[in-house]
Amino acid sequence: MQATPAPAADVPLIEVRHIKRYFGAKDKPVRAVDDVSFAIRRGETLGLVGESGSGKSTIGRTVLRLLECTAGQVLYRGEDIGTLSAEHMRKLRSKLQIIFQDPYASLNPKMRISAILGEALATHGLHQGKGEQDKRIAELLDTVGLRPEQASRFPHEFSGGQRQRIGVARALAVEPEFIVADEPLSALDVSIQSQVINLLADLRERLNLTMLFISHDLDVVEYLCDRVVVLYLGRVMEVAPTAELFERPLHPYTQALLAASPKPDPLIENVAVPLKGDIPSPMAPPSGCVFRTRCPHAVEACAQTLPPLDEISPGRFSACIRKDLLIAAAA
Amino acid sequence: MSTSLQASAEQPRLVVRNLSTSFPTEDGLVRSVADVSFMIHPGKTTALVGESGSGKSVTSLTLMRLLAKTANARVSGEAHFVTREGRTVDLLALSDREMRSLRGNQLAMIFQEPMTSLNPVITIGEQIAESVRLHKGLDHGAALAQAKRMLDLVEIPASAQRLHEYPHQLSGGMRQRVMIALAMACDPTLLIADEPTTALDVTIQAQILVLMRRLQAETGMSILFITHNLGVVAHHANDVVVLYAGRVVEHAPVRPLFGAPEHPYTQGLLACLPGKAHAAGQPRPKRLFAIRGQVSSPLSPPPGCAFEPRCDQAQSLCTQAMPALVDTSASRQARCVRVPAAVIAKAA
Numbered sequence: 001m002q003a004t005p006a007p008a009a010d011v012p013l014i015e016v017r018h019i020k021r022y023f024g025a026k027d028k029p030v031r032a033v034d035d036v037s038f039a040i041r042r043g044e045t046l047g048l049v050g051e052s053g054s055g056k057s058t059i060g061r062t063v064l065r066l067l068e069c070t071a072g073q074v075l076y077r078g079e080d081i082g083t084l085s086a087e088h089m090r091k092l093r094s095k096l097q098i099i100f101q102d103p104y105a106s107l108n109p110k111m112r113i114s115a116i117l118g119e120a121l122a123t124h125g126l127h128q129g130k131g132e133q134d135k136r137i138a139e140l141l142d143t144v145g146l147r148p149e150q151a152s153r154f155p156h157e158f159s160g161g162q163r164q165r166i167g168v169a170r171a172l173a174v175e176p177e178f179i180v181a182d183e184p185l186s187a188l189d190v191s192i193q194s195q196v197i198n199l200l201a202d203l204r205e206r207l208n209l210t211m212l213f214i215s216h217d218l219d220v221v222e223y224l225c226d227r228v229v230v231l232y233l234g235r236v237m238e239v240a241p242t243a244e245l246f247e248r249p250l251h252p253y254t255q256a257l258l259a260a261s262p263k264p265d266p267l268i269e270n271v272a273v274p275l276k277g278d279i280p281s282p283m284a285p286p287s288g289c290v291f292r293t294r295c296p297h298a299v300e301a302c303a304q305t306l307p308p309l310d311e312i313s314p315g316r317f318s319a320c321i322r323k324d325l326l327i328a329a330a331a
Numbered sequence: 332m333s334t335s336l337q338a339s340a341e342q343p344r345l346v347v348r349n350l351s352t353s354f355p356t357e358d359g360l361v362r363s364v365a366d367v368s369f370m371i372h373p374g375k376t377t378a379l380v381g382e383s384g385s386g387k388s389v390t391s392l393t394l395m396r397l398l399a400k401t402a403n404a405r406v407s408g409e410a411h412f413v414t415r416e417g418r419t420v421d422l423l424a425l426s427d428r429e430m431r432s433l434r435g436n437q438l439a440m441i442f443q444e445p446m447t448s449l450n451p452v453i454t455i456g457e458q459i460a461e462s463v464r465l466h467k468g469l470d471h472g473a474a475l476a477q478a479k480r481m482l483d484l485v486e487i488p489a490s491a492q493r494l495h496e497y498p499h500q501l502s503g504g505m506r507q508r509v510m511i512a513l514a515m516a517c518d519p520t521l522l523i524a525d526e527p528t529t530a531l532d533v534t535i536q537a538q539i540l541v542l543m544r545r546l547q548a549e550t551g552m553s554i555l556f557i558t559h560n561l562g563v564v565a566h567h568a569n570d571v572v573v574l575y576a577g578r579v580v581e582h583a584p585v586r587p588l589f590g591a592p593e594h595p596y597t598q599g600l601l602a603c604l605p606g607k608a609h610a611a612g613q614p615r616p617k618r619l620f621a622i623r624g625q626v627s628s629p630l631s632p633p634p635g636c637a638f639e640p641r642c643d644q645a646q647s648l649c650t651q652a653m654p655a656l657v658d659t660s661a662s663r664q665a666r667c668v669r670v671p672a673a674v675i676a677k678a679a
Contacts, residue, residue, distance in 0.1 A: 051532035159625050189382035194603035194621040219606035223615055260537035262562035264606050266586050270566045274537035278502045
């Protein structure tokens with residue numbers, strides 16, 4: 001994230017600036033996304049983590065203009081995509097793709113795989129002609145570890161993991177630069193998750209993809225992402241390079257989130273006291289810092305000021321007024 | 332269950348022996364659970380771990396006799412449960428009436444989806460009170476008072492008000508607490524928790540797990556914890572039973588299981604977790620370990636070991652017959668030809 005305008009050569013591939021997305025009534029809206037900014041460099045995988053109501057899925061959709069922003073801008077290669085015409089946006093979509101969470105709901109059950117992938121190609125006028133199209137479909141299925149003969153089957157004939165691979169193939173079909181992966185592993189068994197993680201990591205490297213990886217599974221985020229944005233109730237709590245975030249989380253919410261995720265090792269003591277209370281409703285977020293109602297370090301001032309997202313050290317941002325905690329931790 | 336397993340000083344609360352559940356379908360007989368045996372001791376938690384098709388949920392539903400009658404399940408085996416009065420009963424052999432008097436009373440169950448497990452048109456207070464009236468014979472006023480005590484027990488704030496609220500008015504975490512309150516209302520000695528935190532956010536999951544542990548410490552109840560989340564198992568189970576394609580493939584206390592898994596499936600499962608991919612401070616590996624393929628259809632099981640098609644350590648012997656579940660130490664079992672059976676000296 002940059003405070004000053006970047007020179008052309010360093011223009012991030014994707015940038016969101018102060019985006020907001022509200023739903024429902026104007027007087028008491030659901031503030032799903034409430035002033036979020038971040039940038040993603042070409043080739044980077046940015047993780048978006050958060051729990052229910054964090055806004056992470058909504059952000060994923062707003063970045064692709066599957067949802068319009070209530071306020072703010074989404075920039076692709078420095079250009080505001082919110083102002084583009086429908087025609088222009090459609091052409092751009094071949095560059096910006098998405099992999100959905102639910103492999104059972106995201107494939108049309110009445111279409112064969114060849115038709116699903118073919119539709120993606122036809123929409124963008126790629127690999128025209130039956131021979132060309134079939135060749136490309138076979139290539140795509142091979143890329144995701146499926147057999148070309150399976151193109152003539154229907155989604156219900158595949159397992160969850162296989163359907164997710166088809167979802168990946170569909171996203172890749174149009175040769176995108178940027179992929180939003182919205183909880184792509186959550187519906188899969190653990191032993192299948194690692195297959196899909198490997199697939200995504202391989203493809204990312206081979207095709208030089210830029211990714212926005214949305215997940216609530218911190219272990220997967222730690223493995224796949226270069227940088228992480230931690231969200232709570234529609235706002236950014238912390239941003240950091242992955243290793244640093246997990247080694248030394250600065251924000252109390254990040255600390256609580258990491259402490260609450262049990263590591264699969266009985267020898268690592270899990271002594272942290274869980275956060276009290278529930279996640280507040282996005283329709284009635286607390287005043288000041290939205291996390292203050294559950295924060296073990298909250299003070300009076302937290303209710304009065306919205307903590308700015310400050311750069312604590314290069315690349316590390318935290319939205320918390322308790323700077324004294326950072327000094328104490330470093331001591 | 333092998334008799335050479337070390338006899339516990341305390342009598343187990345539940346002993347499951349050779350449990351099998353099959354469902355006749357259009358395409359053939361589906362053996363969801365085959366020959367499953369394990370035991371749970373008072374005050375302890377046994378985790379039943381498995382992925383899709385492992386049979387873990389069917390196991391719990393079979394034990395609670397909650398399988399739909401229309402499923403025409405064929406159940407065999409025994410499930411010996413020691414009641415509060417000291418009698419040992421076979422849950423699978425009880426009459427419907429006897430089972431009803433145990434279920435929701437000494438034997439409680441909490442499910443994954445609290446929204447669909449709670450009655451949406453009855454207030455929370457009434458749902459808990461109903462159970463208390465039925466099993467404890469209290470009158471309406473006393474039952475409602477007990478319901479409030481239960482809500483306090485599970486740390487639901489403003490419990491007096493919540494008694495009159497409906498499930499949809501509560502958050503997911505609160506609803507799960509209500510489920511637990513409902514389960515605890517009649518002092519169960521065995522709680523079956525089927526993926527109780529899977530649908531919850533991480534920070535809420537942590538609260539619920541701490542709550543369950545506290546309740547267990549206070550009441551001495553046993554917990555059968557069904558989950559696919561190995562992180563939860565590592566910190567909340569004493570004993571782990573790993574299921575694959577309806578059978579027990581490994582059984583061990585939690586630390587030895589994680590420290591030295593014996594069955595290739597357990598080894599694979601632990602190895603493919605990104606949380607275990609690398610030690611802290613070390614660079615992450617380029618590829619995660621992955622178990623190739625997926626579980627076979629229950630309608631066309633492999634000829635020998637169910638895991639053989641996916642196993643990197645498979646031998647020709649593995650396709651010939653289903654390996655037996657053998658004791659590999661006094662407290663461990665594994666179903667694999669590669670793991671030698673131990674000769675356990677019988678206690679004098």
